[in-house]
């Protein structure tokens with residue numbers, strides 16, 4: 121496996137083939153926790169890995185130099201997938217000083233006993249001379265936590281971009297030009313939707329600032345390292361930070377006795393009469409991770425549930441709570457569902473859409489018990505309305 125990024129930089133991270141759940145995010149292809157060793161008279165390790173995989177990280181480092189030679193441990197981000205192993209690494213590298221910003225130091229103090237650590241706090245734009253290599257640090261707040269930071273190796277134009285441009289994708293490859301790009305881009309989109317989407321505005325600011333640097337290599341903390349196709353992921357990010365809509369309708373539903381399913385399917389038929397793209401997402405079959413990725417670039421969505429206990433199906437409530445936290449912007453929508461005695465579910469769904477600032481495309485479509493032919497035609501027409509809106513994008 122080729123792990124050499126540039127003259128002075130080596131990948132020393134961990135490929136996690138087994139992880140399938142990342143704090144609720146389904147990761148069918150696993151992930152990687154990328155850490156990087158930067159050579160110099162005073163070598164630096166950029167980030168660590170999840171705590172259980174520190175032995176692998178340290179073995180990779182030892183293949184290149186004794187741990188006593190590590191002068192700096194750069195912590196770009198305090199989240200445990202990158203800093204979880206930091207206490208063990210500090211203990212194993214007796215001559216190392218931890219480099220991080222003030223907010224990160226505060227977070228680390230709440231994860232570990234840092235009272236005996238050698239620490240140096242750096243500020244935005246500050247540089248660190250490794251003796252032959254120079255690191256520069258850039259605060260990247262909210263990408264993906266408030267303390268997040270990117271590190272730039274000036275001489276070799278390598279940007280350690282932390283979570284930005286990452287993907288949860290294990291593989292035998294380390295570089296974009298070694299990996300199947302359709303898989304990488306799909307996973308990058310899913311990663312953006314589920315991790316980074318709430319922070320579109322700060323991400324856009326980071327893109328503008330860091331994108332202006334001369335870049336030979338962009339090395340994120342998960343997935344492939346960008347050395348040949350960075351323009352492709354940068355262009356994709358420019359669309360994702362504004363949730364730029366495709367001509368796509370998402371119909372998202374949960375059903376109890378199949379009436380709401382019949383309504384959803386009739387809406388889908390209405391969309392299918394047009395040139396608009398369509399995703400019909402039954403929450404009995406589709407995970408929230410996939411829902412988020414589809415909502416990221418949809419133009420509009422229909423959200424459906426029967427009324428259950430004067431509310432909505434718990435499965436849909438869970439998904440809408442998750443989506444609300446991810447803050448997709450610029451979407452339009454409509455709600456629908458069957459009911460038996462009182463059409464209360466649509467009120468709850470409408471409230472969700474309002475709090476997500478989703479523009480209403482019309483009145484809720486409700487059906488008592490089972491949809492008859494007239495109701496199914498009304499649902500088809502709703503599908504056409506959604507499609508016509510999507511085709512304006």
Ligand code: FEO
Pocket residue numbers: 197199201202264265283341342
């Ligand atoms: Fe990959 Fe925000 O940690």
